[in-house]
Amino acid sequence: MEALSLPELAFFAAVIILSYAIRGSAGFDGVTLLLGLGVLRVSSYIVVGAYDRDALLACAAALPLMALGAVLGNRIRANLEQLKFRRLVAAILLASGIPLVLH
Numbered sequence: 001m002e003a004l005s006l007p008e009l010a011f012f013a014a015v016i017i018l019s020y021a022i023r024g025s026a027g028f029d030g031v032t033l034l035l036g037l038g039v040l041r042v043s044s045y046i047v048v049g050a051y052d053r054d055a056l057l058a059c060a061a062a063l064p065l066m067a068l069g070a071v072l073g074n075r076i077r078a079n080l081e082q083l084k085f086r087r088l089v090a091a092i093l094l095a096s097g098i099p100l101v102l103h
Contacts, residue, residue, distance in 0.1 A: 010044035 014037055042059070045051055051059075077085055 010040065014040040 080088065
């Protein structure tokens, strides 16, 4: 078994710290936890030099699109019944998985 790298250790430490920090706190949910962990993971990779300038620019360019997707997803989820939303998500997952299976 090989040792964990510094970014991996930082990520696991952040998971433990954040899980204890948000326990019982109002206003936190799974999305907040995942966002916080993502920020910590990316920042730890930046510290150790795993990302170059081009990768950071690509990440920065993707941020507005990710925010737009989150806003649209929340609006769709709020306006659909739970069963219809689950069926929509299942259909999207199925449609996106078909090319992977055929490849």
